[in-house]
Amino acid sequence: MVNRTIVRIDEEKCTGCGKCIAPCAEGAIELVNGKAKVVSDELCDGMGFCIGVCPVDAISIEQRQALEFNPEKAEAQPKKTDISIQCCKCGCGEESAYLLPVRHGMESQWICTRCLPQLIHG
Numbered sequence: 542m543v544n545r546t547i548v549r550i551d552e553e554k555c556t557g558c559g560k561c562i563a564p565c566a567e568g569a570i571e572l573v574n575g576k577a578k579v580v581s582d583e584l585c586d587g588m589g590f591c592i593g594v595c596p597v598d599a600i601s602i603e604q605r606q607a608l609e610f611n612p613e614k615a616e617a618q619p620k621k622t623d624i625s626i627q628c629c630k631c632g633c634g635e636e637s638a639y640l641l642p643v644r645h646g647m648e649s650q651w652i653c654t655r656c657l658p659q660l661i662h663g
């Protein structure tokens with residue numbers, strides 16, 4: 542065990558929408574009984590990419606004793622795709638473009654790298 546940063550999911554806030562599952566490249570998050578859970582400390586690198594996609598701010602980063610992140614184990618996890626993830630401007634999915642999470646007006650959205658310049662510069 543080491544003292545490190547790791548994702549924390551507030552079960553009281555979690556609605557079980559599942560939006561945080563596919564963005565986790567390490568496959569650390571799954572829905573268990575309708576709530577998102579970090580299924581293994583070894584799979585969570587604590588980077589928090591999932592934070593920005595949660596519509597109810599149920600995800601945060603905490604510092605605590607946990608197993609060390611295991612990159613080999615994370616790499617071996619089956620990769621999840623989510624066809625509901627689409628660019629909020631052009632509607633393309635992750636199969637055709639890189640998608641980035643953005644937040645605006647208390648909403649989480651995805652935007653592809655082709656539309657990002659338009660979002661930044663108007």
Ligand code: SF4
Nearest residue numbers: 555556558559561595
């Ligand atoms: S995105 Fe947020 S509300 Fe949805 S399942 Fe994940 S933690 Fe729960």
